[in-house]
Amino acid sequence: MARLLASLLGLLLALGTLQATAQESRELLLWHGYRGAERQALESLLADYNRLHPDVPVRALAVPFGSFPDKLSAALPRGQGPDLFIFAHDRIGGWSKTGQMIAPVASLLSPEVLGRFPANLLDAMTYEGQLYGLPLNFKSTALIYNRALVPAPPATVSDMIGRARQLTDRERGRFGLAYSYTEPFFHGALMNAFGTGPFNASGELALDSEGNIRSLALLEDWARNERVLPEEPNSTLVTNLFNQGRAAMVISGPWMLGEIDPSIDYAVAPLPQLVGERPLSPWVAVEGLFLSPWSKKQQSAARLMDFLTSVPSAERMAIEGGQLPANLAAFDNPRLAGDPVAMAFRSQLDTAVPIPNHPAMTLLWKPLETVLQKVVKGAAQPAAELQRLQAQIAKDVAALEEAQRRSEQPADWPVWLPLMLLLAGLAVAMALWRHRRNIAAGWRQHRTAYVYILPAALGMVLLVFFPLLYGLLLSFTDTTLLNESAPLASRWLGLDNYLSILGDWNLFYGAGDQRSINYDNFYWTLFMTICWTASNVVISVGLALLLALALNKPIFGRTWFRLILILPWAIPNYITALVWKGMFHPQFGVINQALQVFGFAPVAWFDSVGTSFFTGLVTNVWLSIPFMMVVILGGLQSIPRELYEAAKVEGASRWTQFRSITLPLLRPVLVPAVILSVVWTFNMFNVIYLVSDGAPAGANDILITKAFRIGFEKYQYAYAAAYSIVVLALLFVYALWQTRVSGAFETGRGAVR
């Protein structure tokens, strides 16, 4: 055993050194998130570049969208990662504040290169006067319409809605206008038409401004009075409706064009004019080329930036990759100038507004989406809801700024802290020294057992308990996205995070008739988490036990049943969870369709706490039964069949057999499975996030999704860590209780004592 351990460690070290020596290279590393035609166009450009400049070749790495931000924020602050990367511009504000993600580029580039881009796209890449990266491509929405239903694009918003009203037939599932109107990115077009968006002209947060309230009122009018919009939209649904001719006009971007059914005769036009105001002005996302502050090849990186934004490159990216290049001179190319679709998006850019790159913008997406959902469902008034949102976001921003201000001041460790640590260390050392004989004797006496456990324990210490310690340490600070790189001492906060989580007794907000449960409250979330865990585990263990018992004895078609019943475990749950979400769609979901066939009223699944909870419960039970069933099937194999035969001879009923043979003998396997499934369900992130996403308004969030939102939607890392430690403590108490009650610590029969 010891030899095995030693060789394993040796292997590890050997591989480690091998890796380290291979690090240094002369290549320029570029990360991007493109795929399909966009990716091919980029790669063929890079191949040309490598032929021209063989001295410092470029190596590109495609990263899936879902992990790109995480990969960047894991690598860059630690001096790892690419020299250049391509990403949307809206995180520049936060990134520039950290000082470790992106570097200013203006000094590296000639005025000729900087002169290639229109002012609004360069503005998008600029934060606090510094230019961080070059715009490469842009993506904005525009109006895409079905020419068979809408012969000419509407010039004004009232034209558009009038036309949409004529074409809407809700009974038949036909809509005049469809777009993801609850997503802030799409609603930006309305906000920008009425006012200046989430921030006022001087860059301060102004969500409850006159313009924003009017934009919400207009959307509410379209959804609730005109009723020209489908319910609970998402991009897939919008594409789908358009392809079936059931949506006459959609607001979407160039990304949709490839998915439009060839039989649909469509055209693209800029969004219409709002009478007495400006035109609807969509937000534009700029895909920029960013430079890592750690890059040692800044000159080569600048040369590549120059190459990729030049006119020939821009033309090829547009023609081969279907992109909208930020170097607008490319649109003079006859092939683009003759393409009405490309030119429509090009002219939309004149009124489009870059997404604000203010750090607070990233805090806004999800809360604003919740507000939009509430308003279109009539659950909130635009003005009151925006005022509430303004107060909430202002508080979050203030917390981030306060943390940053604190971390900018040099701080020393509180005197007692190192002293305490020193004392604790001394105490441990003394205890070890005093009991050294006992410890040595214990080791000698139980050496076999310890040697058996050692490899697993080492792995756990390194890869589990160290990260846990990191999380614990983090939870005592006020670390956010912005002050991550500050020294630990100046981020130290003590127990404040815990006090603010556990002392959050604002169970309700509003008063009188307006009083409603505060779903952001910790104790509400805890209550929901306990309901969620208990119902899931009871139902899925019960059903899995039933199915395992049904499968344990021979029956016709057993192999097939067993195979079918494990399928939900085998298929990636990302897609099956989304299929369940689709099945629960209030307007187009198959469950409501079936209810209607049988004469029941359709249910708005995601509008109330109970039904929304139900959607998550069904999905999770469906997903977790196969695993439970396999575990129980494995456990059933340890029960000797002779026992049943003996029971049968004595005339015991099936129920008695189950009670007195199956359950007790299954217990050693069932107890750990139940404990672990409680722990996993308590922390089941995916299902909640993908299916109900906490709807309505965060009421169905469980502690883990809440921690995620605090950490990754509000960027308060430390607060999220404290949340997680609280989760851990709760589960630990549960596990202590459960193991004591169920006797899980018992050894096998006749163990060495």
Place this chain on the structure above:
Amino acid sequence: MRQILTQNQSAAGALESPRWRRLKSVLRDVFSWRFALLVFASLVVIYPLLWVVSLAFSGQQSLQLVQDTRDLGLWGQLAALVPLPEQWSLQNFRAVLTEQPFMRWLLNSVVVAAGTTVIGLVLSCTAAYAFSRFRFPGRNRGLMLFLVSQMFPAVLMLIPLYVIVVQWLGLGNSWLGLILVYAITALPFCVWMLKGYFDTLPFEIEESALLEGASRLTIFYRIILPLARPAIAVTGLFSFMTAWNEFILASIFMDDEALYTVPVGLRFFVSDYSSEWGYFAAGSILVSVPVILLFLALQRFLVSGLSAGAVKG
């Protein structure tokens, strides 16, 4: 069941052909409650998967909506609830397999998942044996610590894991780093599950083997492990699945597309603006094939009666 069969035999006598007998037992199976339950459960399992399958074979990227069925009769309306593509096409599968090095990624995943399974099983079998068979100071606390490791949300482990694996161990961009992390992640379940199963194995055989002078290690290899095959199959499958579907760590650790695992490859089809769900569904089906094959190979250990003859309880 056997008892019923023998009754049957005696009642019908030698006149019945074996074929007739088999048919009768099949019929009895089919009309049992157990069968009805299994059929119902299978339908519930299959229906959502049918959406995935029909999306994968539709050749399109988004699923057809249920058509307007107001004019159809009840059966027409019910038939419209069954998701079937308008026309069958292998286009999505072809695109998934040719557009990206999908088979290569699948192979990478097999290597990583197999490595995880092997390392996970070696570590957990030994540890679980000690927890089941020995009583030593720190035993309960040790078991508890294995549990605690599962209680901390994985999303917050990303950065520290990156620091340890990539910066300290230098195992970034290598499968070994991934395998170690996955094996350790799967460890707590494996240890608890195997410990529970080892507990059910009688100690008498080991005792007599000890008396005959066999070493602990021999007993472990020769007696305990063969008897625990059902539990090893379950934990092996679990370790495999832990590695098989993980996406975030795999894409953060790897800096070379040729080393990506298949869940990373699948996620390329999902992005903020538009997602190619048809490709994703086709890829998902391809990804589940090795899992199904593995389950088929392992399921003979989950068939009743395997251990019954080996040990008397």
